[in-house]
Every structure is written in structure tokens, then in C-alpha cells.
Amino acid sequence: DAGVTQSPTHLIKTRGQHVTLRCSPISGHKSVSWYQQVLGQGPQFIFQYYEKEERGRGNFPDRFSARQFPNYSSELNVNALLLGDSALYLCASSLGAGPYNEQFFGPGTRLTVL
């Protein structure tokens, strides 16, 4: 079975641009979460979606937005990129959104902002 897929794997952008990252969850999973991980840190929660509804939002500015589609895939959008947005962006899928649902990660998208 296919795991979580993310695209693109690597991306280079310049300050002020915007970026769209994509994620397809494991088949049958209805929840997608997005995380940002900078080197040497644990992942930082950005959003969680379940059944196309936002179920959680982390402490990120409004430049970050996301959505989930009817097929449960998801997009993360970041506007007005800053140098500090350079990080590994991780998507995780789970069956549901409750506390006992295990999250499985995709390979990540490495974003570099110049």
C-alpha cells in the first residue's frame, strides 16, 4: 500500500513569493496534519484537517493557510515567504482526528527561501 506522498520534494523560492505544498494521505485516512521542522528542532504543528474541516491550528501567522479536498488530499499555502520559512514541511495522515489516532508522515518537502 502507498504511504503518505508529498510534492514537491525540494523547492527553492525567493523572499516575497508564495508556495503551495501538496499531500496525499494513506488510503482510508481522513485526517491530514501539517508540520514545520527546522534543523535541530522537533516538528511544529501548523494545521490539522479532518473531513475537510480545520480541526486545529498552531501558532503560525495568517500567511500560512491550508485546505483539504473531498478526496482527503491537502494543500499548504504560504504567502509572502520569509527567510525564516526555510524548513522541512511534513504532512502526516491519520484515520481520524482524535487523540488515539496514530499519525504517519510523508517524506516531507524541503523548502529553501533565498
Place this chain on the structure above:
Amino acid sequence: QKEVEQNSGPLSVPEGAIASLNCTYSDRGSQSFFWYRQYSGKSPELIMSIYSNGDKEDGRFTAQLNKASQYVSLLIRDSQPSDSATYLCAVKRNAGNNRKLIWGLGTSLAVNP
């Protein structure tokens, strides 16, 4: 106090030994606890989840949870060089509409042949 704390390491053990990784958390309302392994440049990989006090074993891995002490640990028996990675502890609470995993900074483990 950080919400989830781990010793950053590096923790160095010889091949075949038991590696013990520890994690403490601050929110008594936390309901579920997860251990992930992350190799350099890769994404986290789920090793084990634990929800109830006590031990949970899966192969060479044992997770231990003590909610009274707000402590969760991971034991790796018969450590192998391939176990060398960063181990991340993650904790989740079902706090209303803001359900999220809260992560420690990770413990770096080096298993020496």
C-alpha cells in the same frame, strides 16, 4: 518549563546493549504518547504509541508510561548500529478544537559497533 522535554544527548551505547530514552511532559490532561525515530534528513517514523500506564512491548522496543509522574520512556533492547537516529517523543491531548501533537526536541542515539 517546556511542554515536552527530552535529553538532547547524544546517548551513546555499545551494540547489543539496552538504550533508555526518557521524556517528561507538563500537561496532566495529555492522553496519548508516541515515539518516533528520525534519521538525518528523513521524516519521522512511528515506532510505538502508548495510552495507558504500564509497559507496552513491540519486538525490541518497550514503551513505559507513568501518568502520575508525567513520564514516558522507550527502551531499545539489543541495540543495533541501524538504531542510530534521533528519537522524538510526542504527546497529544484532546483539548477542544485544538487537537495537536506536541513534540520534544529529540534525543540523539549513537549505537557503536
